[in-house]
Amino acid sequence: MGIYSHASFLCYPMLAVPRLINYLRFCCYSVVLLLTASGGLYASTEPLVAPQSQSLWKIQQPLMGTLFTIKVYTDSHQRAQRACEQAFAIAQELQDTLSAKDACSELTKLNAASSLAPYSISETMAHALSIALFYAKASHGAFDPTLGTCLRLWHQSHTRHTLPSAQDLARARASSGWQHLSISGSGSGSHKTATKAIEGLRIDLGGIGKGIAVDAMAHCLQEAGLTRFCISSTSDVLVGDPPPNKTAWEVALGSSSSPAITFHLVNEAISTSGDQHQFIIINGTRYSHIIDPKTGMGLTSQRQVTVRAKTATEADALSTACCVLSDEESQLLLRQCPNAKLIYDTNDHKKGREATISSSDPKRRAHSRVI
């Protein structure tokens, strides 16, 4: 299916605002990153049509299990459309390469390949795996791109509403561990291979893939000369230069009716990780879709972490890692990443934010909101 069939491309006049608010009210997630800035949801007193003949254009497309949105200021509809379509085409290619769920993706083939022998991979894959391994090392394995088998068990638990057996869990843990994955072939143009040093190692890039896609999309817009943009998925946002006559993009973390925190961003990214979107409750315990590599099970800490960084990739990887780590460990990790800041870190239940919506019950999710 082509991009055009998914993408809704519209100018961002007044009429679009109720549609957008409607979408956000009924969207499937309890926590959303709401983009404001001039022409944003809460900026009712602000003009929606930018001066100096620049209009705000918006294009959306479902990707990587969520909805991606590009907002861009430009004086040319055609230019914006062309650049946004290219950006989405690049993101689609990344999904086709990096998805662990897509039966035909390069990652699925790599996961299926027998271990112990070097396996030829594309530049894109080598790049993604190298970055993932960098954050795995920096976080001492809290961020681990080799938890694919543990994640499979989590999905089975989600379907069956039972915890994995001790035996299955032990097997899954034994077939995980970022130290067992290596990439060879440095330098562009050189032949790249990935080697899985143990049998059954399965890679999952869900903790970093959206960030990589958002950065690639931003690069594409910048190449086309479009610098005033905001690219977002449900949990990741990257902005470029501010909107015309503004000093920053405003990004609010919260619900449409009660934004909790507003960030003013210029050429920056933020990413939020936690168990708001995906979790299972078994025997009264809530298990996040983020796996604690020490146990192989979903986290039960109910942490929600937001990280601000220069790139969406870094924000994405660090927010997932900091969910696993304690506050102190997170601070230590952040010290290794001078461009990143841990800006929001709370236990939702303790601090009273809504986080009770079961991801297996779309009706409840749809009518719930963060308070």
Ligand code: AMP
């Ligand atoms: P995010 O929403 O960016 O925090 O990513 C969550 C996704 O990352 C999960 O759905 C898994 O695909 C993957 N994941 C789960 N646990 C980890 C972990 N400890 N390290 C890296 N990726 C993980």
Ligand code: MG
């Ligand atoms: Mg992440």
